[in-house]
Amino acid sequence: MPDSPAKKPSRIQQRNRRVILDAALEVFSKHGYRGATLDQIAAEAGLSKPNILYYFEGKEDIHVTLLSQLMDTWLDPLVALDPDGDPRREILDYVDRKLTMAGELPRESRLFANEILQGAPRISPELHSHLKPLFDEKCAVIAGWVEAGKLPPLDPQHLLFSIWATTQHYADFEAQAQVLLGAETNPQPRAAAHLRAMFGALLAQPSGAASVH
Amino acid sequence: MPDSPAKKPSRIQQRNRRVILDAALEVFSKHGYRGATLDQIAAEAGLSKPNILYYFEGKEDIHVTLLSQLMDTWLDPLVALDPDGDPRREILDYVDRKLTMAGELPRESRLFANEILQGAPRISPELHSHLKPLFDEKCAVIAGWVEAGKLPPLDPQHLLFSIWATTQHYADFEAQAQVLLGAETNPQPRAAAHLRAMFGALLAQPSGAASVH
DNA sequence: TCGTGGATTTACCAAATGGTAAAAAAACAA
DNA sequence: TTGTTTTTTTACCATTTGGTAAATCCACGA
Numbered sequence: 001m002p003d004s005p006a007k008k009p010s011r012i013q014q015r016n017r018r019v020i021l022d023a024a025l026e027v028f029s030k031h032g033y034r035g036a037t038l039d040q041i042a043a044e045a046g047l048s049k050p051n052i053l054y055y056f057e058g059k060e061d062i063h064v065t066l067l068s069q070l071m072d073t074w075l076d077p078l079v080a081l082d083p084d085g086d087p088r089r090e091i092l093d094y095v096d097r098k099l100t101m102a103g104e105l106p107r108e109s110r111l112f113a114n115e116i117l118q119g120a121p122r123i124s125p126e127l128h129s130h131l132k133p134l135f136d137e138k139c140a141v142i143a144g145w146v147e148a149g150k151l152p153p154l155d156p157q158h159l160l161f162s163i164w165a166t167t168q169h170y171a172d173f174e175a176q177a178q179v180l181l182g183a184e185t186n187p188q189p190r191a192a193a194h195l196r197a198m199f200g201a202l203l204a205q206p207s208g209a210a211s212v213h
Numbered sequence: 214m215p216d217s218p219a220k221k222p223s224r225i226q227q228r229n230r231r232v233i234l235d236a237a238l239e240v241f242s243k244h245g246y247r248g249a250t251l252d253q254i255a256a257e258a259g260l261s262k263p264n265i266l267y268y269f270e271g272k273e274d275i276h277v278t279l280l281s282q283l284m285d286t287w288l289d290p291l292v293a294l295d296p297d298g299d300p301r302r303e304i305l306d307y308v309d310r311k312l313t314m315a316g317e318l319p320r321e322s323r324l325f326a327n328e329i330l331q332g333a334p335r336i337s338p339e340l341h342s343h344l345k346p347l348f349d350e351k352c353a354v355i356a357g358w359v360e361a362g363k364l365p366p367l368d369p370q371h372l373l374f375s376i377w378a379t380t381q382h383y384a385d386f387e388a389q390a391q392v393l394l395g396a397e398t399n400p401q402p403r404a405a406a407h408l409r410a411m412f413g414a415l416l417a418q419p420s421g422a423a424s425v426h
Numbered sequence: 427t428c429g430t431g432g433a434t435t436t437a438c439c440a441a442a443t444g445g446t447a448a449a450a451a452a453a454c455a456a
Numbered sequence: 457t458t459g460t461t462t463t464t465t466t467a468c469c470a471t472t473t474g475g476t477a478a479a480t481c482c483a484c485g486a
Contacts (some may be wrong), residue, residue, distance in 0.1 A: 012453090012463075031331065035247035039445060050446080051464055059444065110330055112384075117326055118244065120388040127392045135393050157394065158407035162379050165386075169378035172326075175333040179340045180348050182372065194371035201414040225433075225483090251474060263476080264434055272474065 006063055017055050020045050021069070024062045029107040032114045033063055033122070060122065061210055067123045070108050074186055077101055078160075087145040088203045090109060091159075095199050096192065098167040103188050109171035135160065151203060157200075214363075232283070233258050237275045244322040245327045246276055246335070273335065280328060280336045283321050284343055290314055291373075294351055300358040303415045308412050309405065311380040316401050317347050323385035348373065364416060372415075379408055 009017070023045035027036040038059055042049040056062045077097035081090055102109045115123050137156075142156035170177060170191055181187055217360040222230070236258035240249045251272055268277045290310035294303050315322045328336050348370075355369035383390060383404055394400055 009379055010453095010462080032245050032247060032327075034245060035331070035443080048465065049444085050466085052465070053445065057243045111318075113326075113330055114245075116386050116389045117323055117330070118248070118388075120392075120450085124388075124392070126387065130391075132392055154410065155403055155407045158400075158404055161382055161386075161390070161404075162407065162411060165378040165382035166375050173329050173378075175331075175337075176329050176340065176344075176464090177374070179333075179337070179345055187371075190368055191371055191374075194368045194375065197367065198375060198411065198415045201417075204414075229433090250472080252472090259452080261435060262474085263436085266475065267433070 013055070016045075016047065016051075020052055020055055020062065021066055022049065024066055025070075025107050025111060028063060028066065029110040029114070033059075033118065038199060064122050066111065067124055070111065071123075071126050072125060073105075074101075074108060074112065075130065075134055078134060080139055081141065083141045083144070085141075088200075089149045091142070091163075092199060094195060095163055095167065095195050098163060098190055099170070099188070102168050102171040106171035106174065109168050113168065113172040154202065163199070166198075225234065226268070229264075230258065233265055233268055233275065234279055237279055238283075238320050238324060240266040241276060241279065242323040248332065277335050279324065281339055283324065284336075284339050286318075287314075287321060287325065288343065288347055291347060291351055296352065296354045296357070300355075300363045301413075304355070304376075304416060305409060305412060308376055308408050310409060311403070312383070312405055315381050315384040319384035319387065322381050326381065329384065347399070347408060367415065376412070379411075 020041065024036075024041050026044055027040045030036075031040070036059075038049050038052060041062070041193045042052050045052065056065070077094055080097065081094050087186055112123075112134075115121075120127060137159065139156040142151070142154075142159065146156070170187060177187060233254065236250070239257055240253045243249075244253070251265060254275070255265050258265065265275075269278065270400050290307055293310065294307050306321075325336075328334075333340060352369040352373065355364070355367075355372065357387050358364045359366055359369070382402060390400060
């Protein structure tokens with residue numbers, strides 16, 4: 001068994017686990033957890049179903065492994081937000097990184113979106129152990145910037161929510177965007193410009209929400 | 214059969230169809246299309262499965278009926294955007310209405326999110342026939358405001374995307390928000406304030422994206 | 427009260443699906 | 457080459473699930 005403890009995985013094991021996870025990402029992100037079948041994953045991976053169950057304990061095991069492995073990648077852009085950098089530039093660069101990542105990894109974005117939509121039944125622990133601490137840490141950083149007068153008064157938590165919502169929207173709601181934007185080749189540049197303008201305006205504003213009355 | 218043509222539905226038919234659709238909304242929005250089962254819907258509705266299939270042709274029929282019926286409600290806030298009103302107030306009020314609606318109808322929001330995430334396999338026609346024309350119309354209105362100098366230069370399409378993404382985020386990603394905001398009773402007020410500030414800043418800015426460089 | 431048509435239940439079914447046992451095949455160490 | 461371990465396949469299985477047929481129940485008008 002590949003999952004026996006204290007045994008370094010063989011080359012073939014590494015390769016097949018990787019192939020399976022990639023196939024699973026494709027299928028899970030497209031159909032959701034319940035909508036995906038082991039047969040689909042097996043076909044996508046070019047392996048037989050029992051062979052897949054030789055490498056993973058079951059469907060749920062594959063899904064959880066995927067989510068866990070991708071969590072770090074997904075949080076990288078936020079990790080890189082530098083407390084010692086220029087506040088406006090840091091946040092705008094973060095928006096850029098997030099949008100780029102969603103554009104390059106739409107399957108990952110949809111995988112997470114699917115999981116959260118269903119109430120995060122399988123990734124909830126990771127949310128508490130990984131996402132929450134990072135979120136709190138970076139919110140504190142932004143709050144510090146605000147208190148230091150380097151940013152207009154704003155709500156760090158909801159700022160981050162807005163960034164996540166807007167950047168991932170293009171991956172998660174691609175089907176809708178495709179209908180509404182027509183056959184436009186790539187909305188990415190215009191989306192990036194718009195988000196830069198929007199968050200730029202919010203961050204540049206001297207008096208924050210006050211002027212909106 | 215209830216679906217025979219040119220027959221006004223009896224009182225009991227109306228009631229049961231309503232009960233079934235409400236139960237289906239509950240189940241579909243929680244588990245997605247594939248994740249939902251007729252047995253769950255039947256249990257939620259307090260009816261037997263065959264009885265449900267007496268009122269609808271099948272699972273897909275229920276789902277499509279739900280989506281179609283809710284589409285209008287969902288678009289109401291955008292329909293109400295008045296071309297003759299004050300641009301900034303109209304858009305900010307639209308944001309408010311959208312956020313309120315997402316807060317009051319989270320199941321509907323998640324139902325749509327689920328469907329779009331899967332590539333809109335069943336609602337695609339409605340997207341073209343209902344959403345697209347409205348979207349184009351209102352984008353033209355906003356573009357007109359920009360050209361008239363009543364708004365700073367901005368991208369109407371992506372502005373609407375941003376509004377949708379941010380307002381629906383709280384319903385669609387509720388599980389995540391719950392983890393990150395703790396047991397905070399209701400994020401709605403602070404979310405509303407933040408969105409008002411953000412879109413207010415974008416719309417108030419005299420030179421649009423230019424100042425961000 | 428009786429009969430008729432609409433509404434509901436009971437008893438199923440076929441296909442799909444997650445998963446398993448065991449044999450066969452391939453890799454590999456000696 | 458041979459023996460052993462790892463990998464893969466074949467042949468299944470039990471459960472779930474969308475759906476159906478037919479019998480039964482029931483509301484209601486004549």
